[in-house]
Amino acid sequence: MSGASIDVRDFVMRFGDRTVVDRLSFDIAPGETFGLLGSNGSGKTTTIRALLGITAPTEGTLTIDGEPYRPATGGIGYLPEERGLYRKESVIDVMSYFGRLRGLRGTDATAWSMDYLARVGLADRAKARVDKLSGGQQQKVQLGITIMDRPRLLILDEPTKGLDPVNRRLLLDLVAERKADGATVILVTHHMDEVERLCDRILLLKDGTAAAYGTIPDVQDAFGGAVARVGVDGTVPPSDLYRLARHEGHVAYLVPTPAAAADGADILASLVAAGVHVTAFAMRRIPLDEIFVQVYGHDALTAEAAGAGARA
DSSP states (O other), X not given: OOOOOEEEEEEEEEETTEEEEXXXXXXXXXXXEEEEEOOTTSSHHHHHHHHTTSSOOSEEEEEETTBOOOTTOOSEEEEOSSOOOOTTSBHHHHHHHHHHHTTOOHHHHHHHHHHHHHHTTOGGGTTSBGGGSOHHHHHHHHHHHHHTTOOSEEEEESTTTTOOHHHHXXXXXXXXXXXXXXXXXXXXXXXXXXXXXXOSEEEEEETTEEEEEEEHHHHHHHTTSEEEEEEEESOOXXXXXXXXXXXXXXXXXXXXXXXXXXXXXXXXXXXXXXXXXXXXXXXXXXXXXXXXXXXXXXXXXXXXHHHHHHHO
16 A cells, blocks of 8 residues: 655635644655644644645645545545544444445445454444443544545544553554555644654644654754653752753753763762752653643643543
8 A cells, every 4th residue: 555645835724813823834755654743722633624625724735645635535534533423323334334435345344344343342342332332432433434444544633532551552553553554644642652652753733833843853852852850859950961841849851951961970960069869860862742841831741631531
């Protein structure tokens, strides 16, 4: 399979006097898994809706394989954040119906659906009404509908919302299989571990503009590359060797300056010399959740996760 290519150029979206997306440009290569990140209201959903032709851009172009999306454009699987299934029908009837809509023969759609339900632990719920399933079970059903015809482009908006860790891993394995099959994947999530596991490149939006864009190592380098996680009692004094990114309880996160050694030994020495009681010290690549915090503030990631949970 060859995945779809995406190109967005000078995309602007205004609603009245409010600019939601402002001169946004990015591309996604065929077969790439691309993380579209940002807090609520950053422009993620607006961008996806414009890419799929649901809303028209105020300015700019958004293309799939070089053409604007049209209803006849095939090979796209879209899992929106707002879920929608025929709740009073049986699971297998709903899946078979959508399979036929996506071009599968009825018997093939039913056979694929039964195999999928067995894999995700729902074989015994095939004849149950959709509204008798838990939210997480419905999520599994909707993901199955999204991937059953092996789309070249998958757009997944919070695909693991409402799932426990075991089922999160199961669904991420399914997404990884589509990636391995060559599909292009756009992943919208607040789980940075999902991004670090699956994504080749990321775009972090803030107020409709790109706060970070590139491969994960490139983005990490742009935000200092490394961070020192320091267990401390008391305050952390200022220094030319580091910038205090945040200090929560007894843990401080220090971003080294160019003056600091790569291993952080001089940072540790300066803290001890200043009389700081250091209980732990570790240098590591700056994680994506720390970059998110630097862009949005230390409460943003928690608020984003809580908002996604509330929407579940």
